[in-house]
Amino acid sequence: MIDYKININGLDVDAHYTEANIKEIFIPLLERLTLIQKEKSKRILVVLAAPPGAGKSTLCSYLEKLSKETKGVTEIQAIGMDGFHRRQEYLTTHKTIRDGEEIFMVKIKGAPETFDLPLLKERIQKVISGENCGWPIYDRTLHNPVDNVITITSDIILLEGNYLLLKEEGWNDIEKYADYTILLKANENMLRNRLIERKAASGNSIEVATSFVDYSDMVNVRTCLQKSKTADLTLEVLEDSSYKCIKN
Template structure:
């Protein structure tokens, strides 16, 4: 099946069990419970490499108008901002935000919070990230659905200001996978995009790897509604939170 994710065409396989037997029942139940006024959100969080954007798009097809799926990548700071801002690392050195693009600090969480709050009672346009431009684009899709699934790496991160967003979520889903598997998937993705394997592996160590580790270790899973594990074939299986 060919779909477009973040401006790029992708050929994907369909995990019928994960989509139809695990995710869909939870979301259908939630939709049935939230009939009425206002807009309602569920959060899907996962580390890089789990294919959460693709899963969200497949779910949108399955629900055929009953569910709108959005990502948080449009809330990256614009590239011109990332190029001019920095944070202080643990060793005291200044780190350019552009060099760690994708980390929690490179997102406009306050802007995400404001738009989420507005969207509960009004239709708003949702910004998106275009991977061809490598930048955010304002004035994207209009949110019109009664129920919205929002996906992103950091939606369940147990750190302020991210943890404050959880008040918007009536259902939460987290997908985990082994760091070795995610490294293989992410390096292969970069190679498919044109990087040499050496450059792809260097990028993983510099950017994707720390984000994978931070998502897996720093997300709050104590009260997650559905915890899924992705296997080496990309299939999803339910796991009870400990």
């Protein structure tokens, strides 16, 4: 078991990856992406979609690290769509409809409609053009995105997010920018427990965290699990945090 400690969006994360997963899934994936990039002779975009709580940000960060340590593969650069959350001041002043009730968007922060999708697409187009450009991150301690924290420079860009393969208007377009797609799946109850723990870690009581997760996050989990497109590679996240290849 390989331990991996990293700060993701302002929170410290302790992750663990099995040597079997690294040897049988991760390194072959990096080799495949390297081959695609060399064949196309341009910057490529890899899209990884997963439900909230599946560990996608941590996995992508680890894959970036692994690519730098593995001979014969092109280094990848991992980025996320969380930097395109609409700002807190927007979410607290704009409303949407949930279950027939008009509510402020902040109550369902993380739902597809709470992201700035046009801005995300605009920035993706800059990335695939080969331009070195800025990219935002989301800071959970600030509860807001911070722009241009990352500068895109690599030939393989790994973009992760919940809705990047979503079969809904607007989101449908993102797949056409991707040279390769990855989908993570996981058990709903496992994701619920992880999300409650993560929400509590950002300063909320267990009661508040549980209420938010059940009202908001679990809707997003089901949206991702039930409405995502088929990907080139599909992995299942198991209870022990290891990965099983479903489609390769």
